[in-house]
Amino acid sequence: MAEIQHNRKAAKQLWVRVLAASPADPEAIDGIERLSRDSGTASEPLPPVSPPAPTPRAVTPAPDPKASPAQMPKRPKSSPARSKAAPQQTGSSEPRRLSLPYSLNSPASRRNAIKIVGFAGGSIGATLIGRALLQLDSNTPTDSxxxxxxxxxxxxxxxxxxxxxxxxxxxxxxxxxxxxxxxxxxxxxxxxxxxxxxxxxxxxxxxxxxxxxxxxxxxxxxxxxxxxxxxxxxxxxxxxxxxxxxxxxxxxxxxxxxxxxxxxxxxxxxxxxxxxxxxxxxxxxxxxxxxxxxxxxxxxxxxxxxxxxxxxxxxxxxxxxxxxxxxxxxxxxxxxxxxxxxxxxxxxxxxxxxxxxxxxxxxxxxxxxxxxxxxxxxxxxxxxxxxxxxxxxxxxxxxxxxxxxxxxxxxxxxxxxxxxxxxxxxxxxxxxxxxxxx
Incomplete structure (x- = not known):
């Protein structure tokens, strides 16, 4: 709909969100390529993507990270608890940019990102995901x-x-x-x-x-x-x-x-x-x-x-x-x-x-x-x-x-x-x- 209405910025944001969630989506890849052809460039910086509205943080049981076919599940047992709305954070909050649905702080995650570039379809996939990697939330510290x-x-x-x-x-x-x-x-x-x-x-x-x-x-x-x-x-x-x-x-x-x-x-x-x-x-x-x-x-x-x-x-x-x-x-x-x-x-x-x-x-x-x-x-x-x-x-x-x-x-x-x-x-x-x- 955004493309039909010639709103390239909105259309690109839409396709970027789809690709972030499903990197191999052919319609999203075609949409990005189509927009790039129409605009005559494939190197325009990705726009910031606004985060969803904050919701109260619910206290939920932790997932069972040790569960595997080879060993008994081991977790801190948790009982249901009432949710508590998160208070306002102190200090100013910087705008969040496009985030992939996983962290890239470990070598394994980076390897997964490389695989996604391959699945995403040639140079357009590499260009899009590469730019997305540079726009990860800067509020997450790394070991360095x-x-x-x-x-x-x-x-x-x-x-x-x-x-x-x-x-x-x-x-x-x-x-x-x-x-x-x-x-x-x-x-x-x-x-x-x-x-x-x-x-x-x-x-x-x-x-x-x-x-x-x-x-x-x-x-x-x-x-x-x-x-x-x-x-x-x-x-x-x-x-x-x-x-x-x-x-x-x-x-x-x-x-x-x-x-x-x-x-x-x-x-x-x-x-x-x-x-x-x-x-x-x-x-x-x-x-x-x-x-x-x-x-x-x-x-x-x-x-x-x-x-x-x-x-x-x-x-x-x-x-x-x-x-x-x-x-x-x-x-x-x-x-x-x-x-x-x-x-x-x-x-x-x-x-x-x-x-x-x-x-x-x-x-x-x-x-x-x-x-x-x-x-x-x-x-x-x-x-x-x-x-x-x-x-x-x-x-x-x-x-x-x-x-x-x-x-x-x-x-x-x-x-x-x-x-x-x-x-x-x-x-x-x-x-x-x-x-x-x-």
Whole structure:
């Protein structure tokens, strides 16, 4: 109709949208070629395409990324939840341009794009898709633009304060058999009226993953990793902390001030994507002049285990008296318990031996690493595994309020696409600044 009415601009937008959704569509290819012949050129820049009107973000169960014919499905179990309209984003929003129906941040995706050029029909397909690739949404950061170089000022012993905490141990039936008072060291980073309590984690070596007879194949092979010292936030990032950092100047992308479904200043923030969490770390880094980032998967498991080897840092099983998860299900000989169906305030339950809270349950936590199907070829130095793997899929650890206990184990691994957000996914930060307590 647009062509009949000689509205070439509208017609081209229409055919471009059709080709973006179905690159081999012959009518769309013919339409583009016809318009090019009529105008006498095939190199006119593609016009911006307006995005659809925003709709309220529904909280829906995550797709099951691990489901395959060769292995049991594994996912964070999610119950239906009321949708919550996304609040207005802070800062200005740049116009979005034509986006293909997939990400091009991984080699595999780029290979798929090359295949589509072939299917699209010769030079016109290459011209159209090539231009489309250059007009992808610039608000999505890649690995190369997610690092802010800090001054990395060393922290002296005087910068740390002592803090007291309690730990517990349980037996195979979930009965608490011991309680122990401990003390740790914490560096307090202030951002406005909120404070990040960064716990000093001494470096060391540990066995990462699960031994034979325990856990899934993605937790194998169990291997020794040596992790340097680092600082890790005592709790998952809270909603109050999120708001403080979301109010800092933008680095690469906008952040919503109040994204969480379960609201409360001292509850963990959730419904934030890996890309959102990375932007958060970048802003915190620039504001403090110290390097804040997501933990590597090895750092996360080392910090979670805190020197322990059983499935949980509490012992051989988990109970709802010491963690927030779906206790309608049990692990080993442990008991059933309360299923709260929501997040809880951080530090509601006992800490591990390093003084870290909520490493089992409450919210899944983003890690820096690409997703890999197993540990073959994994780094042994505690660094994030950013070679190969699937860059668009990022690692999650720890389980959530909606997870069955097997998914809350210290060694359990999961992944979600980096641009997705759910009401059971949050994160905590680490600081790579050098420090000494000696």
């Amino acid at each position: 633009d997610t690092t802010v170089v800090p001054a990395n000022t060393p922290l002296a012993a005087s910068a740390f304060a002592s803090f007291d905490f309690d730990t517990v141990k349980v037996n195979e039936t979930g009965e608490i058999t011991s309680r122990e008072a401990k003390q740790g060291k914490v560096f307090k980073e202030a951002v406005g009226d909120v404070t990040f309590n960064m716990v000093a984690i001494a470096g060391g070596s540990f066995m990462m993953g699960s031994p034979e007879g325990q856990g899934g194949e993605d937790e194998k092979p169990q291997h020794e990793v040596t992790v340097p010292s680092f600082l890790m936030s005592k709790y998952p990032v809270t909603q109050a902390q999120w708001r403080a950092v979301a109010g800092l100047p933008k680095i690469n992308r906008n952040l919503t001030a109040n994204p969480a479904h379960f609201e409360g200043d001292d509850r963990p923030v959730e419904q934030v994507s890996w890309d959102d969490a990375t932007e958060f770390c970048q802003r915190l880094t620039k504001h403090t002049d110290r390097e804040y980032r997501l933990p590597s998967e090895a750092e996360w498991e080392y910090a979670c285990r805190a020197g322990t080897t059983p499935p949980f840092y509490f012992g051989e099983t988990l109970t709802s008296d010491i963690a927030n998860y779906d206790a309608n299900y049990t692990y080993g000989s442990g008991p059933k318990g309360e299923y709260r169906q929501q997040t809880t305030e951080v530090a509601t339950f006992p800490a591990n031996a390093f003084g870290l809270y909520d490493m089992h349950g409450n919210v899944w936590e983003w890690c820096l690493d690409h997703w890999h199907e197993n540990y073959e070829g994994a780094p042994a130095d505690g660094s994030a595994w950013l070679e190969d793997g699937e860059a668009d899929r990022r690692v999650l650890r720890g389980g959530s309020w909606d997870s069955i206990p097997v998914y809350c184990r210290s060694a359990d691994r999961y992944w979600v696409a980096r641009d997705l957000s759910y009401n059971y996914v949050g994160f905590r930060v680490v600081c790579a600044s050098s420090w000494t307590l000696g």
